[in-house]
Amino acid sequence: MNKLYLWGIIIAGAMLGATAYVLKYLKNGLSGDIVNILAIAGAAALVVITVFVVIKYVHQMQVEQATGELADESWDDIGEYKNPVPFGWAIIFLGTMIWGMWYFTIGYPVNAFSQIGQYNEEVTTLNKQFDKKYANIKGDELVNMGESVYLVECVACHGLNADGNGEIDAADLNQRISEKSVKYAINHGLTGKLLGSEATMPDRTGLMNANNNYAPITDIEIDAVAKYVAGGLKDKNSAGAKVFAGTCTMCHGPDGKGVVGMAPDIATWNTKLLVNVLSYGKVAAIGTMPVMDRLNAKQKEAVAAYVMSLSKGE
Ligand code: HEC
Numbered sequence: 001m002n003k004l005y006l007w008g009i010i011i012a013g014a015m016l017g018a019t020a021y022v023l024k025y026l027k028n029g030l031s032g033d034i035v036n037i038l039a040i041a042g043a044a045a046l047v048v049i050t051v052f053v054v055i056k057y058v059h060q061m062q063v064e065q066a067t068g069e070l071a072d073e074s075w076d077d078i079g080e081y082k083n084p085v086p087f088g089w090a091i092i093f094l095g096t097m098i099w100g101m102w103y104f105t106i107g108y109p110v111n112a113f114s115q116i117g118q119y120n121e122e123v124t125t126l127n128k129q130f131d132k133k134y135a136n137i138k139g140d141e142l143v144n145m146g147e148s149v150y151l152v153e154c155v156a157c158h159g160l161n162a163d164g165n166g167e168i169d170a171a172d173l174n175q176r177i178s179e180k181s182v183k184y185a186i187n188h189g190l191t192g193k194l195l196g197s198e199a200t201m202p203d204r205t206g207l208m209n210a211n212n213n214y215a216p217i218t219d220i221e222i223d224a225v226a227k228y229v230a231g232g233l234k235d236k237n238s239a240g241a242k243v244f245a246g247t248c249t250m251c252h253g254p255d256g257k258g259v260v261g262m263a264p265d266i267a268t269w270n271t272k273l274l275v276n277v278l279s280y281g282k283v284a285a286i287g288t289m290p291v292m293d294r295l296n297a298k299q300k301e302a303v304a305a306y307v308m309s310l311s312k313g314e
């Protein structure tokens, strides 16, 4: 046997042996994973093929003489044979052109893959699954979902105790409303969407004085009614209750529970009001409550249930 082939076999054998040796010390070896097995088989094939291709060309250089017709041109005595393009190459060249035209006109446009499209499809499917899975949850389950949403979306502003960090950053959600916020509503009026549609709460110049219907509400009355409302409209004999009956009842109702299409409930929370706050945001005494559009309808309902659970039992 030729010395060259002997060397080829020795080198290939050594490389395969080294691969096998390393494999032995890999933690999981080749166990079970088809990808690893394929990679190793590929590596072994590469070793063998490379070694024998190299041998072939080295052998060719050593023994073979080139033959054929030389081109007319001679570049400083370096000649070039007139070899025809190998048939296989020509086929591949033409094939590539045909494939390229197909891909450009039909292949890509028809089969186009889009990551964004795939993402959107997955989101739609998962949203459907979510809707189906949670369509009927209520009670504690809903409150628990709401708490999770709260911890992700609301805690940054409203705080772990849901008190808005002392109403510095956001509203205190343990109570329906604070004195500060009632006073702000009266002094400045409100043009938000607590009802889901635009309904304006007039400012103090448009709110009547409880004793004299032709004069606007006074500072003393504002203080009293703010205290009454913030206290949950409980102290029915207070001065605030009197102002409320004279000035606010016509819109907010005698018990402050709101009148449909007219004014919101300011005595307690309700799901619709909370969902409106999440859907439209709110700007008032403390600052800006952002629109929470990334929550879906169920999540809004859940976080509303959680907020309502906070002031229960008081
Ligand atoms: C003309 C009807 C009208 C009258 C009178 C009125 N309100 Fe309002 N009030 C509204 C409307 C409408 C809103 C909701 C505004 C909005 O969506 O931003 C509102 C909102 C409020 C809010 C804000 C609730 C929140 O969640 O922030 C408070 C507090 C309030 N009113 C208190 C009062 C008090 C106290 C009086 C009496 C002194 C009064 N309102 C009189 C119509 C009225």
Ligand code: HEC
Pocket (backbone or CB within 6 Å): 149, 150, 153, 154, 155, 156, 157, 158, 169, 170, 171, 173, 176, 177, 181, 194, 274, 277, 278, 282, 283, 284, 285, 286, 287, 288, 289, 290, 292, 303, 304, 307
């Ligand atoms: C970027 C800070 C921020 C985030 C996040 C935030 N809020 Fe608020 N929220 C506020 C501020 C500020 C107010 C007070 C608005 C005002 O001045 O009345 C507020 C007010 C509220 C109110 C009171 C509305 C009323 O009518 O009195 C509720 C309820 C509320 N937020 C619920 C939530 C919930 C639930 C989340 C989470 C899904 C949340 N907020 C996320 C800042 C935030």
